[in-house]
Amino acid sequence: DAKTTQPTSMDCAEGRAANLPCNHSTISGNEYVYWYRQIHSQGPQYIIHGLKNNETNEMASLIITEDRKSSTLILPHATLRDTAVYYCIVRVQAGTALIFGKGTTLSVSS
Amino acid sequence: GAGVSQSPSNKVTEKGKDVELRCDPISGHTALYWYRQSLGQGLEFLIYFQGNSAPDKSGLPSDRFSAERTGGSVSTLTIQRTQQEDSAVYLCASSLAGEPNYGYTFGSGTRLTVV
Numbered sequence: 001d002a003k004t005t006q007p008t009s010m011d012c013a014e015g016r017a018a019n020l021p022c023n024h025s026t027i028s029g030n031e032y033v034y035w036y037r038q039i040h041s042q043g044p045q046y047i048i049h050g051l052k053n054n055e056t057n058e059m060a061s062l063i064i065t066e067d068r069k070s071s072t073l074i075l076p077h078a079t080l081r082d083t084a085v086y087y088c089i090v091r092v093q094a095g096t097a098l099i100f101g102k103g104t105t106l107s108v109s110s
Numbered sequence: 111g112a113g114v115s116q117s118p119s120n121k122v123t124e125k126g127k128d129v130e131l132r133c134d135p136i137s138g139h140t141a142l143y144w145y146r147q148s149l150g151q152g153l154e155f156l157i158y159f160q161g162n163s164a165p166d167k168s169g170l171p172s173d174r175f176s177a178e179r180t181g182g183s184v185s186t187l188t189i190q191r192t193q194q195e196d197s198a199v200y201l202c203a204s205s206l207a208g209e210p211n212y213g214y215t216f217g218s219g220t221r222l223t224v225v
Binding site: 034036038042043044045046047049096097098099100101102103 | 114143145152153155158166169203213214215216217218219
């Protein structure tokens with residue numbers, strides 16, 4: 001699977017948008033981009049995924065660049081409960097396991 | 111069930127003893143995954159099941175670790191002759207067939223402490 005690069009940590013003020021970047025410059029045409037997060041002492045939680053188009057759900061938006069070499073996860077109105085480690089993962093297909101990197105630690109403060 | 115259930119939630123065992131960790135996936139989820147997370151570390155992939163077979167067991171750290179899945183449902187991860195470095199949170203996840211259009215659902219994990 002292609003590797004991803006994420007900043008180690010980010011800060012965000014409560015109520016503001018949190019924009020978490022991810023670089024995946026070696027991504028292949030059939031590889032999906034997944035985002036998960038892990039709140040302290042809990043199992044990871046699926047957030048969103050996409051292939052080429054931008055995606056939005058009740059949790060977040062995923063913006064994928066046209067060349068697919070990077071993406072941004074957007075939490076439109078961050079709350080204190082969004083403080084977590086956010087993982088960006090690329091994966092080609094069913095039948096292989098997601099491999100988690102170190103992720104970005106997002107700290108939301110009031 | 112409504113979610114992925116793991117038992118026990120906490121396990122303290124003496125070095126050298128065997129332990130069994132259990133995972134009940136969401137009903138109908140054919141794929142099941144085991145990960146472990148040591149204190150302050152990232153998630154380490156252990157093994158993946160599709161149905162009852164394990165096409166990828168590349169993450170098992172040694173032959174002391176084994177896992178099985180029966181009836182396409184419950185999975186057991188067994189660690190023989192436990193060592194202190196086995197202390198970690200062991201996480202199980204399941205997903206529907208036909209991914210990548212579905213995400214994983216993780217359980218709350220089993221915290222294993224080897225003393």
